[in-house]
Amino acid sequence: MFITDKMYKVNLFLPREDVTRFWDAVGRFGELQPTELRHVSRLEQYLSFIDLSELSAKLREAASFLGVDMAAPLDDSTVIPLPPDRLEAQVNDIYSELTDARARLQGLREAQRSVERELDKLTVQEAHLRLLEPLQVDIGALLHLRRFCVLAGTLPEDHLDQLDRSLHQFLHALLPYRSERHRLQLLVVCLNPDRERVNDILESALFRPLELPEELAGEPQQALLALAAKREDLLEQKRRLDDEFAKFEAWRGEQRARLSDFVKINTTVLTAHEQTGQTQAVAVAAGWVPKRELHRLRILVDTERNWVLETEEMSYEKTKDEDGNTVPSRLHNPALFRPFEGLVHLYGVPRYGGFDPTILFSISFVLMFGMMFGDLGHGFVLFLGGAGLLLWPRLRSGWRRTGKIFLMVGMASMVFGVLYGSFFGYEKIIPALWFHPINQINRILSYSIILGIVIIVLGIIINMGTKFIQRRYVELVFERFGALGLWFFLGALIAVYMNARGTSVSFVTILILMFLPLLLMPLEQPLKRFAARHKPHDKQAADNSGPLVTLLITGVDIFETMIVYLSNTISFVRVAAFALNHVALSIAIFQIGGMLRALPAGNVFYILMVAGGNLLILVLEGGVVAIQALRLEFYEFFSKFFEAEGTAFVPLKLKFKKGVMNAQS
């Protein structure tokens, strides 16, 4: 529970033809993390590996096209993966079917785009044609005269005079007929032979020709009617395409339902299959299994006569196996604390054999949050939020975990709210079972410092315990957060306490309580070097620094140790600060509300202010308090013992829907 699970390295030997069935069984077993044998140099000459990347890529492509949610559990527990040779034939069939479907979809999309483009063009043409509405002439005939060229368009108002001047050497007429938003709508008439040059000149005058349909005929009103008919045609085409799309999506949905489990199970198994080494007759698979699940694996393997299991227990001293693979760390916590594992992982994964702080983290986090954000009303809102997330149907598991955390911090907040006598910032509605922090500032400050001392001491003890399990005895004693560190910290606390009580503390006592452990700490490196003499390969322990440098480093280290302990302890003052901050913010809101009350309809403003202020406290202060609690955990607690060098245990797991699994079991 407190130490990462003991792991076993397992090697499995089985007939080649059983590989797919084996990984299917392992997936259903769900507690084995496969390891890559491909890069193990000592096995290179004995084992061969099948390249299944193309097949795997095709499956993933199919999943992507069909919109299969690969993280979702499988619906049908009876579905089984296929061996690669049989799978290839099926996947190829599916792939070619999907390729056709993709082409069909592309065709539909292109047709849709084309219709949309046509509709856009039509909209522009209609808009431009409406600009010609005031002209009651046959526009088609006008724009296609034999000798004259008539151009319809718009022009910035103040360019008309310049345009007229610039066209003076050409026979021309400018016929403006309407002005709208600083632009003139006009017809430009010139001779057909001059058309090209006139066009250049018009362009330089920022003349913008109207986009009109080629087959334009009759008066603008008639042309508009023709365009409206064309629009109807296009809309009809669009409707037909929408129907086709709907049919296609329905087909895709059917295919997704049909192939979803097939794709998921085969993709998962193929990934493991690729890591399996093979000889002519035998396949070799390797992986990690937690000790507590090993017997289940044995039972699974024993059911098959030809499957052979070889196991090797990994001691907590080692973090890597002989092939250089990092032993994964598996956390095993009671369900109540499991939602907090995600927050612990934000800091890192503990190394194999390291301390798993999830339970202590959960308790101290909830406690600190409650102390900093103690309010019955606000806590109840958080509790309700958490309950909402838990009960909301179809939410992903991540949201449910968040809901559980909300539930717990909400409860802690409520408990401290009752202890502090605070309800939505009101300090007088419910009596304080303990005390009001704002009335006894020194008291809340003292409690937060005591909490800090407890957490720091706990961190040091955990560090010592972990080092003991890992047989790192020198570090256990001499490290800054080892036995000597604890001696110094407790000694300093005793000295401070005695001083505060008025008891005179002699120099020798201070020397023994505080400075002796500090002076002994620098022995860590020489002792490590001494130990390394017996390990000729341990070059890391070698240190060629001169005595002066060593002395300097030692001095700095001693000073740093004192500072670190002092700052770590003082850091917990923030727990009290935020508890006071909560009250102070509430007082500020009530005071502003009180001022608003004096205004006309003041009661309404008062209610709005108090409601808005409480919401602000809940969101802003709640968020800040969570961050601060997390910060205290990470920097003041985890930093004492947490070696985040591990990798998470990720077993091969075929997840089935709950009902399906129950039915199966």
Next chain:
Amino acid sequence: MSAYLLAMIRGKLSRMVNDADLDQLVGVEPDVIVQRLQTSSYAEALGEVWERPSDHLRQAFLDDIADLIHSLYEYERALLLDVLARYRVESLKIVIRAQLHRVPADEVKKHLFSLPWEDVDYHRLLEMPGLEAVIRELPWEEYRQRLDAVHRQVGDKRVAFPYESELDAIYLQQLIRQYQNGPMSARRILKYIVIKDLFSWAFRLKSYGRSFPELVNILPDFRPVIPQDEMRHIVEDNEGWHGMGRLLGTSLAGELERMDSFDLAALEKLFDRRIAEVIRESFVMYPFGMGVVLGYIFMKERELSRLIEVIERARRSERGGADVHH
């Protein structure tokens, strides 16, 4: 115009680096240039002058001119701001180019000038999502309308030329308007500034293959300063540029005649000299008029461009020397 302002300009004129001094600075060590500039209005910018000298000196120049604006009466201030709109136009061109070519704002910001007399944040314009948003955000109605018209014409094409020419046209249009309605002391100076810019622009457009009728649409309405037929003759006809003699005055017309072929750079220099002549005349004829302010700005711009040239040359030779040494 206030006597205080005139005194200020006289003082500023006395601190200017004259042509003779500038000639002496050509080819000297950078330290000597810095020493000489200590008594000029660029003293404060000297610390940074060796990194992007043109930008820093121009900014120092703009800050120097900003002092004048607040001491002017309202109509005088409007005239001066129209003349200084050239810098607004330059900044807008930079913003437009950056927007069209999607250049990261940070790369462009250093090239934008801060115009102390304008309350426009060009840096913010750079960060706006697209040119349409920039145009919508401009605080000047005329700029907004006319650039919007260009934008409608250009659409999604990433060409800066139509926007830039419209901005230049707005700027010159304002100067022409000031020429028509402004005080006598400033009119002649404005006329020659406009003519110089008009011809430079027209000949450049012609070299890009634009016909004269197209120029009529691109350039502002130039008829208040030069008749359309005369303009067409000068720009359109192959030897028409000789016709500019009438505009340059007797002495400079002779120099124009002696030119073997058309040379735009030489022509611009002739116009600069003509403007300097007109300014000198204006200082005598209207010693208390706006011409003094415009004249000061013109001379200051010339000083600035020559100074940048000298400093750039000194930097290049220093760098070259260092390379040789190494």
